[in-house]
Amino acid sequence: MGTIVEGKGLSKSFGGLTAVKKIDFYLEEGEIVGLIGPNGAGKTTLFNLVSGIFHPDEGKLFLNGRDITELRPFEICRLGIGRTFQIVRPFLKMSCLENVMVGIIGRNDRNRGRAEIGREAEDLLKFVGLDGFEGTIAGNLTLIQKKRLEMARALATEPRAILLDEVLAGLNPSEILQALALIETIRSKLKMTIFWIEHVMGAIMKASDRIIVLDQGEKIKEGKPEEIVSDPRVIGAYLGETDA
């Protein structure tokens, strides 16, 4: 197994505020890596850097050894990094099927008829458990359904690595179990690398191979879940946070 995504010395600040400071990380092929940290630790900023929404002030990003630091989001997506958003962003005025079809078109591999794209989108909706909602306008879905739809759209771009930003937030325990099963299937069946941010500690500890902990923009710890829970700095970072 080789390294698929790698970040070296990534820094990003907004105005005077440093959101991410000299972060090194890597994702191995087929790995599930969790990204945790208190609010404002820079987790979503790191995702935005990796997916090209922001460009780092310093540092480099690599995908399969290729420098992707200055690429735009659609280029990074086409090269194989998909993502979902913390605050869901499906195309609200389009049907579920159309939402997923956009992801398929986003791959930019031509020679595919509209009918074929439609069939593939149906399969993906079925895969995330949204069969029967093909014609439903995305704006009318519940939160969990929107999250699934976003996941289907991200999967439709055929990523090698997928970034999931708080896909479990707001779900009830049984929904969390379903979502975890889905994530496991994505890894085992689709052989994708998963990088995810989560506040639901039990879930992320159970399902991740490795955890990266951020606090105030810096990486304070990285390791197997069992090493993380016992680390005094990690505990400190969380206890120091009042609204955790």
Add this chain to the structure above:
Amino acid sequence: MNVKKFWIPVVFIILAIFPPFFLSQYWLHVMIISLFYVMMASSWNLIAGFTGQVSFAHAAFSGIGAYVSGMLAVYLGLSPWLGILVGMGVAALLGLGLGYLCIRMGGIYLSLTTLGFSEILRIIITNEDRWTRGTMGLQVPGFFTEYSKASYYYLFLIIAILLLIVIYWIIHSEMGLTFRAVLNDELAASSSGINTIQVRILAFTISSAMAGLAGGLYGHYLMLITPDIPSLGQMFLVLAMAVIGGMGSFVGPILGSFLLEILSEYIRIYGEYHVLIFGLVALSVARFAPEGVIGILGKKWESVWAR
């Protein structure tokens, strides 16, 4: 496409064959002008309603089409049939250039620059009267050797229908999906692999080319081209037709064009007031019923069907 959806336009097209048999020359003229506005408002809707970009140069591009084709005919003796295609090409190229320059900076820049472009074009046309005859207007030849309103009506009808078929095909194609994705959420579209800037430039170029074609037709029908064609007043009318009819729907701008053009014949007696009236109506529609007349009718129909 289901059977009903297929038959409705066919019925309309068949009905559209008959007007020259019973309409007066005057009302036939109104119909021809309406068809011109159908082309303008529908192609403007393609960028505004389907990608969310507001171009204020749509009338300017129709002026480009009219003047390029008209001047080629007057000074080089080129046939209007070829001239309108050249005019459309020039409009497309200018659209591509302007779009390339400002679209990467965001929608606000496109609106500002296109507004500037319209004004500058009007000033150049007015001042370079050696070539354009300025506000006096440039006399250009028509399409047919024998002038007949009926032939112009059928010409405009056929081209309007072809244009609408192309627009329908675009909005229902993969390209149309990417247009709507950009309209819905540009960031999410970009993160789903869509080259949003390319999509927006493409939409702007196609729409500008269509305006160029419509303008060329219009010029050779009027046979007198004036700076009123690329004016902001004309731009406002096109915008009002799309907004009042219903932006983002295929039928809305078609409905809006006929509605406003026919209505303006009735309120023309009030002189300058008719722009003011349309302005106030467009303002209230944009504020209170952003989906336009089509949106209001749609809701009515839905509630009737639900009963």
Add this chain to the structure above:
Amino acid sequence: MSEFLMYLTNGIVMGVIHAISAIGVSLIVGIMKVVNFAHGELYIFAGYFSYHLSISLGVPPLLAMPLSVFFIFLVGIGMERTLIRPTYGDEMYSLIITFVLSIVLQNAALLIFGPYPNKPPNLISGATNIFGLYHYGNQRLLSFFISIGILVFIFYLIKKTWFGKSIRAVSQDRGMASLVGVDHYRVNMLSFGLGAALAGTAGVVIAPIFPVTPTGSSAISLTAFVVVVLGGMGSLKGCVVGGLILGMMENLGAAYISTMYRQIFGFIILILVLVFRPWGLFGQKTQ
């Protein structure tokens, strides 16, 4: 030589007035991401108000000016409350609504004030000899000094006062601003009013020099837009520098190249900026 200096002075006087007008646009773009296409019409209306207040109603010109500006401020607030506020977050509708509004106001101005240029009375007459080089109209000098005073006031308002701080907070991060207790609805409303008032200020300051006409409004809006893009969206300093550059280019260009194409210099600048430095002189390159 003195002729050149004269055109240059005209350019600087116009540049300062351009700056005031452009700050009116820039403030609204920076805070609300809304472009007010009816900017030129507000400018024209203020000019007409000051004309009619002083000529038709006999109000002293020095009082008629601030009264007209205040009236335009109220109009701006009314616009924001009724038309702009519902469009927040929908850039397309705000562009459409302000454009339609500009057409409506332009036609309303034609009906109310007629198509003829109107010029309020001069506040002062005569001319002053500048450094023994050339004579310059006192009215123009007065307009210049009033404009400088207004610019200083705007900078003070935005850099030093609580209102200015709220404005900057909202323009940087709406969510954060509301967390620290800034009511962004109020800030938006007041900034839109202020932006309108600045359009009005430019209008009343310039009206005694260049009479206003209803058909001149789109050129006024465009000038302000060019200055904003040249200076960089949302930058106050950019508006001042951009206004001066455009003012001088227009006047020197009109004098030495062609009067008919005064407007075109602005558009050429706009295109050059978009080609070489699309974020403007003082704007921030995003990302």
